[in-house]
Amino acid sequence: MKILFIGARLFDDVALYTKKNFIHSIISESNAQSPNLKLADSKYIVSRGMDEPMKIAIKEEVDGVVPLIGIDGPLIEVANMKKKLENEHGIPVVASPVSATRTCVDKFKTKEFFVKNNIKTPEYFKITKNDHENIQQKIENKEPMVLKQIEGQGGSGIKIISSINHNKGYFQEFENGVAEKYIEGPEISIEVLRWNEKTVPLVPVYKGETTLEGIHPLKKMKKAPLNINNINNDENNLKIQEIAVNIAEKLGLEGTADIDIIFNTETEENNVIEINARPSGTRYITNAATGINIMHELVDMASGNWNHLKLKNKIKNYSAIEIPVGSYKSNKNNYKFREFSNKNSWIIHGPKDYERITIRGETMKKAIKISEDLKILKYDTLFKL
Numbered sequence: 001m002k003i004l005f006i007g008a009r010l011f012d013d014v015a016l017y018t019k020k021n022f023i024h025s026i027i028s029e030s031n032a033q034s035p036n037l038k039l040a041d042s043k044y045i046v047s048r049g050m051d052e053p054m055k056i057a058i059k060e061e062v063d064g065v066v067p068l069i070g071i072d073g074p075l076i077e078v079a080n081m082k083k084k085l086e087n088e089h090g091i092p093v094v095a096s097p098v099s100a101t102r103t104c105v106d107k108f109k110t111k112e113f114f115v116k117n118n119i120k121t122p123e124y125f126k127i128t129k130n131d132h133e134n135i136q137q138k139i140e141n142k143e144p145m146v147l148k149q150i151e152g153q154g155g156s157g158i159k160i161i162s163s164i165n166h167n168k169g170y171f172q173e174f175e176n177g178v179a180e181k182y183i184e185g186p187e188i189s190i191e192v193l194r195w196n197e198k199t200v201p202l203v204p205v206y207k208g209e210t211t212l213e214g215i216h217p218l219k220k221m222k223k224a225p226l227n228i229n230n231i232n233n234d235e236n237n238l239k240i241q242e243i244a245v246n247i248a249e250k251l252g253l254e255g256t257a258d259i260d261i262i263f264n265t266e267t268e269e270n271n272v273i274e275i276n277a278r279p280s281g282t283r284y285i286t287n288a289a290t291g292i293n294i295m296h297e298l299v300d301m302a303s304g305n306w307n308h309l310k311l312k313n314k315i316k317n318y319s320a321i322e323i324p325v326g327s328y329k330s331n332k333n334n335y336k337f338r339e340f341s342n343k344n345s346w347i348i349h350g351p352k353d354y355e356r357i358t359i360r361g362e363t364m365k366k367a368i369k370i371s372e373d374l375k376i377l378k379y380d381t382l383f384k385l
């Protein structure tokens with residue numbers, strides 16, 4: 001079995017798995033300095049873009065391709081490559097096809113997709129530089145708005161405006177965008193896997209409450225499974241999983257995707273805000289809570305060994321928390337320690353100064369106990385357990 005991985009940055013999450021399964025791993029990467037290059041069986045240093053990786057896949061006669069790409073930018077090119085490799089060479093590429101990708105990387109197209117399919121999403125309108133009136137009016141009515149750029153991730157190009165003065169700078173920087181109604185409530189992510197037309201949703205993850213300051217969930221503590229006060233969580237978590245499956249199937253997502261939701265506390269409705277059709281940073285806490293390592297699932301898809309029923313049977317119900325710790329002294333932030341060793345254990349991951357610790361517990365109490373022993377709760381000032 002031979003698999004081409006495009007991009008080395010996330011390869012530390014799969015290095016042991018490929019070895020254990022006797023898979024010959026090839027990496028293509030444009031940065032010759034990437035520390036993960038040495039973890040693969042062979043490597044190619046290539047220029048940016050998908051032309052060279054595509055040629056390597058054909059020349060090496062690989063069994064499948066797994067793009068290890070955690071950002072939006074290259075996804076359309078990846079999808080075009082997928083079309084060619086799958087249709088003309090019979091080589092599966094574990095990524096979403098062109099049309100789904102186009103919808104996900106464009107926040108306006110995503111909104112149109114939600115509306116067309118009756119999927120609850122915050123009200124919105126398209127904005128242009130010469131059309132502020134609508135926004136002014138909303139703000140005068142004391143309805144905060146979220147301004148977004150069509151493309152963006154990690155909070156880039158996002159501004160929450162709750163007073164007229166907030167509005168001005170945005171249009172000096174940007175020409176246009178989308179204005180969306182501000183929703184107050186818990187932020188949620190759910191990851192969904194889909195391959196051979198079979199879909200498996202994983203666990204809804206709690207990412208903190210929305211704030212008018214717009215602090216991105218990347219900076220907050222996370223918890224799984226989602227547990228909102230004063231509602232029937234079993235029911236709501238099932239609803240969220242149904243939303244994820246519906247989106248994955250309507251869009252034709254493939255591989256992995258993560259769906260971002262805000263639970264509107266006032267109306268008690270789940271509002272979908274975006275879809276990221278690629279491996280997401282939520283995958284570690286999803287693994288802690290379910291026992292499912294999404295990156296390993298992608299490898300199974302590429303090697304023809306993925307079975308949705310087998311996966312469903314493997315899903316566990318642990319409790320999990322994840323805390324951004326900046327930098328934490330440990331020797332565990334490397335490829336050797338990417339798996340949870342047992343039902344009460346932790347891992348550390350992420351780049352220097354942006355490290356995160358993810359904890360699995362048999363119960364939430366046990367997970368919290370581990371975080372206390374690690375003395376990391378102090379890093380989180382925004383969150384009460």
Ligand SMILES: Nc1ncnc2c1ncn2[C@@H]1O[C@H](COP(=O)(O)OP(=O)(O)O)[C@@H](O)[C@H]1O
Nearest residue numbers: 122146152153154155156180181182183210274
């Ligand atoms: N309608 C909204 N109401 C409240 N907060 C929002 C809304 N839309 C976005 N946000 C805040 O901005 C963050 C980033 O928005 P999102 O659309 O997910 O873009 P990104 O691609 O940057 O993650 C969200 O996680 C949330 O904190």
Ligand SMILES: [Mg+2]
Nearest residue numbers: 154155260274
């Ligand atoms: Mg988001």
